[in-house]
Amino acid sequence: MLETTGNRSRLNLIGALNLSGIGATIVSDYKSINSENIVRFFCNLRDSYPLEHKLHIILWLSRISP
Template structure:
């Protein structure tokens, strides 16, 4: 069977997972805005990225027979976990990353979160 699958243009590989809400146009717009922001910052200014995360049980991609030269895309999803984390990352100083966990992530916990 393996020989037949190879002969007929299949290869055994892992499908590629993409976020289910991925929008390439929005991502490119963000990159352009980010590059403009970086160019406008002074040497004593930092750009800090802040986000909240809820660790999830995500889709696990495996391997399967997929026609050679083609990719199989599987949307990834997950379930909510009880751990809620807010973090801030300064790309100029990765070692100074700030992380706090909260009972829930809402406007109050975002206000309580401090990056100073």
């Protein structure tokens, strides 16, 4: 189980899974998931992978209650 910090009752994670190398998984925690943070994550993702790599993007909003 993941612990939350302070008064936060949930984690806001955005991640990218490299199926060719699970060790290269990229995960970022944000105070909120919004368009600005999605763009930030995609920019970090672009910096991590050369442009010739094909990326499959899946957007999924999940609300999991304890």
